Amino acid sequence: ILDEKGRPKLRDSYLLDTLECGESSFAMACLIANRKYGKNGGREDVKTHHYIISFDPKDAVENGLTMERAQALGLQFCKDNFPGHPAIVCTHPDGHNSAGNIHVHIVIGSLRVRTVERQPFMDKPCD
Template sequence: MAILKHIASKNADYGEAQRYLIFQYDESTKKPLLDENGHLQPREEYYLDGINCDPFTFDTECMELNAAYHKNQNYNEIKSHHYILSFDPNDRDEHGLTGERAQQLGLEYAKKNFPGHQALVCAHTDGHNGSGNIHVHIVINSLRKFDVERQDFMERPCDSLAGNKHHLTKKYLIHLKQEVMDMCRRENLNQVDLLTPAERKITEKEYWANHRGQEKLDTQNQRMIADGITPRNTKFQTQKQFLRDSINSAVSSAHTLEEFQKILSEKYRILIKESRGRFSYLHLERTKPITGRN
């Protein structure tokens, strides 16, 4: 399936976005990967285009536009919006998706849904977050450069005028997700309903905590195997995931609240606290409980 991710950035250095798209970065630390001489290393394959700007002077052109309208001058202002359109890893083999074709789709998507903005569009084939999929980055200056025809997803009259900033509302985000779904179905690419909320979501912070934890566990296990020891655990689990799995297990067998609490306490060493009808769960390695909502 294709998914859409949005990141709002207050970074005034537009050149950082250019460097990230062109050069190799460590996805977990967001730092560039340097060669033995300390130089940036170009990505092996990428496709880069600019909309309403030259892709190699995107940073300068954005700053010039901001200065002309006296916008994006304060630290707390959102300077750019970064959208990531990630295609299903199977689309490469099953449907012949290439980086070049993904770039064409990304350009079409950006021109249609972010009209009037300066934008960088760049397709990567090296897999976002190590997933092995083809994906497209769309980075836009938050300030619109040209007047455009007003679209249905624009809620304010000024949203179509030059000198006004990108305004991502709930309605707009729904539109963007629908556009992804329609495009993938038109292209016969794998796709699911992005508008139906997932039963469980994890934050990006937890995702990377799990990613780093798994890497550390794999390294430890490799040392144990080299010493002739069979590792007991091969899959890392965050504290939150441990709570989720334990709660699901307890719920499946408990018939009362008291029985539910007993199972969690005796089997998983998880303590439950209740405040105003809301539950929180204390992991055995924590001093502060985690709320049921989190």
């Protein structure tokens, strides 16, 4: 969201949680994993992935979707699909250009910070 001069401004309302970061910040959790596995040292390396779950504006009225429910869905999606990855999950109610739709941003570190049970979609133990 931009102010009247085109500069980014903070949103009025949002929810923010982290996963798999322990007592560290998301950035520190990612840095520790990068050093542990000797990866992501180059500028061109993919260090994070950003996903957006965007809900239909009608979901709030027709299905009772709230920011809290959307945040819970985002956290569960992250736990189910990115186990072991440090993550930031942030939900806000105002879509881009005043679209008015609740949506969830999920940013995960590209490496896992703990060992998890291998799933068919996992290429490597740490990725």
